[in-house]
Amino acid sequence: MMLTGMHVAIIGGDARQLEVIRKLIELDAKLSLVGFDQLAHHFMGATKLRIDEVDFVDLDAIILPVHGTTLDGKVNTVFSHEQIPFTEEMLLKTAKHCTVYTGISNRYLDDLMKAAGRKYVQLFERDDVAIYNSIPTAEGAVMIVIQHTDFTIHGSRVAVLGLGRIGMTVARTFAALGAKVKVGARRSEHLARIMEMGLVPFHINDLEKEVQDIDICINTIPHLIVTASVIAKMPAHTLIVDLASKPGGTDFRYAEKRGVKAILAPGLPGVVAPKTAGQIIANVLSQLLYADLQKRKGNGQ
Ligand code: NAP
Numbered sequence: 457m458m459l460t461g462m463h464v465a466i467i468g469g470d471a472r473q474l475e476v477i478r479k480l481i482e483l484d485a486k487l488s489l490v491g492f493d494q495l496a497h498h499f500m501g502a503t504k505l506r507i508d509e510v511d512f513v514d515l516d517a518i519i520l521p522v523h524g525t526t527l528d529g530k531v532n533t534v535f536s537h538e539q540i541p542f543t544e545e546m547l548l549k550t551a552k553h554c555t556v557y558t559g560i561s562n563r564y565l566d567d568l569m570k571a572a573g574r575k576y577v578q579l580f581e582r583d584d585v586a587i588y589n590s591i592p593t594a595e596g597a598v599m600i601v602i603q604h605t606d607f608t609i610h611g612s613r614v615a616v617l618g619l620g621r622i623g624m625t626v627a628r629t630f631a632a633l634g635a636k637v638k639v640g641a642r643r644s645e646h647l648a649r650i651m652e653m654g655l656v657p658f659h660i661n662d663l664e665k666e667v668q669d670i671d672i673c674i675n676t677i678p679h680l681i682v683t684a685s686v687i688a689k690m691p692a693h694t695l696i697v698d699l700a701s702k703p704g705g706t707d708f709r710y711a712e713k714r715g716v717k718a719i720l721a722p723g724l725p726g727v728v729a730p731k732t733a734g735q736i737i738a739n740v741l742s743q744l745l746y747a748d749l750q751k752r753k754g755n756g757q
Contacts, residue, residue, distance in 0.1 A: 457483065457742070457743075457746050458483050458484050458746075459480060459483040459484055459485035459742065459745055459746060459749060460483075460484040460485075461486075461749070462485045462486065462516045462517065462745060462749055463485070463486045463487075463488070463511075463514050463515050463516050463517075464480060464485050464486070464487055464488070464515070464516060464517045464518070464519060464745065465487075465488040465489075465490060465510055465512075465515050465517070465518045465519070466480075466487060466488070466489050466490070466492075466519045467490045467491060467507070467518060467519065467520055467521075467531050467533075467540055467542065468490065468491040468520065468521050468531035468532055468533035468536075468540050469491070469520075469521035469522070469531075469532075469533060469534070469535075470521065470522075470533075470534045470726065470730070471534070471726075471730040471731070471734060472521075472522060472726060472730055472733050472734035472737055473519075473521060473734065474495075474497075474734060475731060475734025475735050475737070475738045476519060476734060476737055476738045476741060477489065477499055477502060478499075478738070479735075479738035479739070479741075479742050480738070480741075480742065480745075481499055481500070481501045481502055483742055483746075484501075485745070486501070487499070487501065487502035487503065488502075488503055488505050488510050488511070488515075489502050489503065489504045489505065490504075490505055490506065490507050490510060490531075490540055491507075491531065491533030491535060491536040491538070491540050492504050492533070492535045492536065493535070493536045494535045494536050494537070495535040507540050507541065507542075507546070510546075512546055512547075512549035512550045512554075513549055513550065513551065514551075515550050515551070515554050516551075516553065516554060516555070516745075516748070516749070517554060517555045517556070517557065517745055517748070518547075518550070518554065518555075518556045518557070519557045519741065520542070520556065520557065520558040520559075520565075521533070521558070521559065522558075522559030522560065522580070522726070522737070523559060523560060524558040524559065524560060524561055524562055524564075524565045525542050525562065525564055525565055526539070526564070527562055527563060527564050528564065529541060529542055529543060529564050529568070530542070542568075543568075544568055544571050544572055547568065547569075547572035547574055548572055550574065552573075552574070553575070553748075553752060554574055554575075555574065555575040555576070555577060555748060556569060556574055556575070556576050556577070557577045557579060557741060557744070558576075558577070558578055558579065559578070559579050559580045559737070560578060560580050560581075561576075561578050577744065579737060579740060579741065582740065583621065584740055585736060585737070585740050586621040586622075587621050587625075588736040588740075589725050589733065589736060590621050590622045590624070590625035590626070591625060591732075592724060592725035592728050592729040592732055592733055593622055593625070593626070593699060593724045593725055594622075594625045594626045594628075594629040595629070595724075595728055595729065596721065596724025596725070596727060596728040596729075597626055597629070597630075597674055597697055597699060597721065597724065598629060598630070598633070599728060600697050600719060600721050601672055601674075601695065601697060604695050604697075604717060604719065605671070605672070605695055607671065608634075609630060609633045609634065609635050609672075610633055610634030610635065611634060611635070611636070612635050612636070612671040612672055613635070613636045613638075613669060613670045613671045613672070614630045614635040614636065614637045614638070614670065614671065614672045614673075614674065615637075615638050615639070615640060615666060615667060615670045615672070615673045615674070616630070616637060616638070616639045616640070616674045616676065617639075617640045617660065617663070617673070617674065617675045617676060617677050617681055617682070617705070618639075618640070618641065618675070618676035618677040618700075619639055619641045619646040619649060619650060620676060620677075622676040622699055623639065623641075623676040623677075624649075624653075626674055626676060626699070627639045627650070627653065627655055628653065630672075630674070631653075631654070631655055635672075636656075637655045637656070638655060638656035638657070638658055638666065638670075639655050639656070639657060639658070640657075640658050640659070640660040640662075640663055640666065641657065641659070641660060642659065642660045642661070647659065660677075660681065663681070663682075663686050664685060664686050664689050665689075667686055667689050667690045667694070668689050668690070668691070669691070670690065670691070670694055671691070671693065671694060671695070672694065672695050672696075672697070673690065673694055673695070673696045673697070674696075674697045674698075674699065675696065675697070675698045675699060675700055675704070675705045675706060676699050676700055677700055677705050678700040678701050678704075678705060679700075679705050680705055680706075680707065681705040681706075682696060682698070682705055682706040682707065682711075682718075683707050683710075684707045684710035687706075687707060687710055687711050687714055687716055687718075688710075688714065690716055692714075692715060692716060694716055694717075695717050695718075695719070696711060696716060696717065696718035696719065697718075697719050697721055698718065698719065698720045698721065699721055699722075699724070701722060702720070702722055703720075704720045704722075706718050706720070708720065
């Protein structure tokens with residue numbers, strides 16, 4: 457699998473993007489790097505450019521950082537002092553087949569991509585990326601629990617809320633460390649799967665009852681689920697770790713009032729394992745770019 461003949465612009469980002477650059481160079485893609493001027497490392501086969509020097513007409517793909525752009529259309533980068541504009545005017549210069557890749561989208565990008573009519577991929581919405589990312593996320597959850605408790609995970613009573621891509625890995629990880637894990641879900645097939653995994657299932661509607669005997673509560677449900685009335689039933693020493701995307705699913709105001717420690721922990725893969733997190737993106741991206749290249753070759757473009 458090679459990407460010879462493909463021209464890709466990588467615009468901005470953090471350490472994770474370095475893994476993408478490495479991988480795409482290895483696969484022989486032609487790279488234009490924007491927003492990497494402060495990076496001492498020189499990549500053979502990649503050219504560092506300013507955004508106004510990019511040959512958009514020639515591009516096959518544009519790779520934005522995990523967070524895409526700001527809401528006013530700027531791309532952040534840790535390797536340059538400058539914020540980089542990413543505009544409709546630039547996109548309209550590209551060939552029709554040019555695809556834009558981002559981690560997550562926002563209103564600005566949604567509107568821009570709709571107006572420009574180019575193919576658009578949000579990597580973090582993909583199941584494969586979410587499942588791979590659940591591994592560093594679960595390790596990060598272990599780190600936070602260790603940092604904020606004075607007892608072992610082994611033997612502790614843990615409630616994991618949600619059996620999605622993150623919840624399943626978190627539940628398995630804590631169980632493997634010897635915790636007594638119960639998992640709250642609402643779908644009967646999830647409750648069946650939890651039982652099959654050798655863990656204790658409970659319906660999320662019974663959360664108030666189920667938290668009365670726990671030491672740790674790990675939420676992965678991106679809705680307000682750990683409400684004041686749930687927190688009121690927890691033992692005072694319970695640690696709440698909320699992994700759901702901001703603002704999380706916990707009533708943090710009430711937790712603080714009641715003296716229950718509650719921690720919102722977003723973006724753990726980039727914190728605990730930026731290299732692995734970068735490799736996850738790089739591997740999936742290179743497969744998508746390759747499939748795109750093959751498709752165009754098939755179409756004789
Ligand atoms: P997911 O696969 O969609 O799982 C979410 C789970 O929540 C699903 O099983 C869903 O169950 C359940 N759920 C949703 N609404 C519910 C409700 N009202 N009551 C009961 N259950 C409900 O998502 P994921 O990939 O696991 O990600 C979970 C969250 O973690 C997201 O917010 C994601 O952004 C975040 N995340 C955080 C990190 C980090 O570092 N902290 C890393 C990656 C992802 P149903 O199937 O019944 O709807």
